[in-house]
């Protein structure tokens with residue numbers, strides 16, 4: 549038998565990467581096993597975190613705690629690695645109608661929303677945007693350079709011999725009396741962070757996933773936008789001058805990571821609704837969000853095995869939910885704190 553670990557994590561997307569850093573912080577002995585030939589949805593994410601989302605611009609669940617955790621977590625890893633990957637940026641949301649602007653006026657008076665509203669503008673802010681009646685600027689948002697964060701995490705783990713490449717199938721996982729055995733290694737806890745692949749696994753396929761494909765593109769325009777723009781799609785600055793990530797689409801039927809004509813057409817239509825200027829598409833990508841039926845993550849332990857855990861169902865909010873969910877899981881194991889019902893997989897025990 550090979551080495552003994554306290555934790556083995558399967559998957560190095562955003563969930564597995566953030567969990568690794570949590571274990572490093574606590575000096576816990578662990579190993580990450582990842583199959584990088586598989587689709588990694590985190591690599592196609594735009595990286596946005598944002599407390600006000602959806603068509604109706606509502607405050608997201610538990611947003612205060614989740615945004616605080618997001619910013620504190622990634623900033624602390626930036627300091628540790630002496631690298632930059634988290635960018636705090638306001639969002640400028642052009643009004644789509646007079647009614648939209650009136651709704652934001654009302655939001656400014658509400659206790660819930662006024663803390664997020666930086667400014668209401670009643671005239672165009674950018675000459676190359678279709679924002680003739682103005683827009684609202686909101687705060688407590690930003691984006692993570694996800695590819696960079698994942699790359700640096702992998703490099704760090706590899707340098708410390710905490711990462712191996714392997715495709716872990718259910719038959720590789722053997723439950724013993726007081727530990728889990730997996731490809732010749734022993735661990736006290738096995739945490740599955742396999743993203744949308746978990747939908748077909750032996751252990752957790754009973755959970756109500758609602759997978760959704762997403763596509764986005766990178767474009768070049770001859771103008772500088774310092775903040776994030778949101779109007780039926782997102783335009784997020786990248787590190788490269790005049791280059792922006794733009795997305796995303798939602799497709800519940802064609803669950804693959806192939807860029808489609810339909811997806812690109814959809815994005816172009818939305819871009820024309822916001823940009824007045826010419827743009828050039830320079831990159832296209834697609835991925836599958838591990839979304840859930842009730843839009844809350846899946847955190848907890850298998851009903852028949854309290855050593856096999858899961859962090860999944862991060863949907864379209866993986867960047868902000870991963871720091872929160874990993875903290876809750878570790879607090880549960882180390883400090884016996886309850887996993888709150890909203891995210892605990894126990895809420896679906898009747899489906900098992």
Ligand SMILES: Cc1cc2nc3c(=O)[nH]c(=O)nc-3n(C[C@H](O)[C@H](O)[C@H](O)COP(=O)(O)OP(=O)(O)OC[C@H]3O[C@@H](n4cnc5c(N)ncnc54)[C@H](O)[C@@H]3O)c2cc1C
Nearest residue numbers: 559561562563583589590594595596716743762865866867
């Ligand atoms: C187009 C698009 C845009 C998005 N934009 C945003 C955004 O702006 N903000 C946001 O917060 N979220 C966004 N998301 C959602 C975000 O990408 C997901 O919530 C997140 O990637 C889920 O991360 P994960 O770690 O659960 O899964 P993944 O990132 O898919 O990671 C799973 C990992 O497990 C590995 N794996 C799977 N099976 C095995 C196995 N059997 N053995 C070994 N390894 C295995 C895979 O190789 C992979 O590395 C977007 C998603 C898409 C598709």
